[in-house]
Amino acid sequence: MSFTEHPDFPAAWSLAEQLADVGRSIARRHFRTPLAVERKGDGSPVTVADREIETHMRRMIRAAFPAHAIRGEEFASEGSGEFTWVLDPIDGTKSFITGFPLFGSLIALLQAGRPVLGVIEAAALGERWIGCEGRPTLFNGRPVRTSACRATERAVIYTTTMETFDAAERRRFEALSARAALRRFGGDCYLYGMLAGGHCDLVIEVQLKPHDFMAAIPVVEGAGGRISDWRGVPLSTASDGRVVAAATEALWRQAISELSA
Secondary structure (H helix, E strand, O other): OOHHHOOOHHHHHHHHHHHHHHHHHHHHHHOOOOOOOEEOOOOOEEOHHHHHHHHHHHHHHHHHOOOOEEEEOOOOOEOOOOEEEEEEEEEOHHHHHOOOOOOEEEEEEEEOOEEEEEEEEEHHHOEEEEEEOOEEEEEOOEEOOOOOOOOHHHOEEEEOOOOOOOHHHHHHHHHHHOOOOEEEEOOOOHHHHHHHOOOOOEEEEOOOOHHHHOOHHHHHHHOOOEEEEOOOOOOOOOOOOOEEEEOOHHHHHHHHHHHOO
């Protein structure tokens, strides 16, 4: 049985949109206001907005689906079972705290470890992508497709930053992106929405955690793209954090051949 045939599908889709609405409302209320910024153990920033969004989302999931597990960025995992919600209340907190609008809330639903539903909510811009296994990706309610780019030399390549690349990763990224038509930086989760909509062709990242990429998988795949780790292995909660997303199969194969060398 596919997820769209599951009896919980309509309610899960509705809840995912409601969670995105909450993320949008709270993020907008705090965006570009004075915020105290704390540092977590790994040095990454966190604010009251991150925690408030995830707290509300968890409460809503427990009320709608008490048997579902929840895994989020800011608080401990809870529950177990067939379905798991994976939450990143504000992906791109550094952008958020500096007033840069390309941050987002990420919401994914996993069935037996496989992401079957994903939402990228760009609150400041009022933009939302929803991907679901077996259905076309929607951008603000309308279907979108990746570009038809099949060659690195014609590709627009994005990464959020090269600061997180180690020396070997940087060499591979530099070799690949030097041949591209255009290379740009910044964007976090927003990059996967741009790729789904055909505005860029390759997204290459490192040091991501499951809450950073699970929602992007249905969004990218539902728009016709490919997404995996750098070796071409499907992403999972055990992935090493290196992610490549491409507009077409041909472009993805070219990227994998260079990144995995």
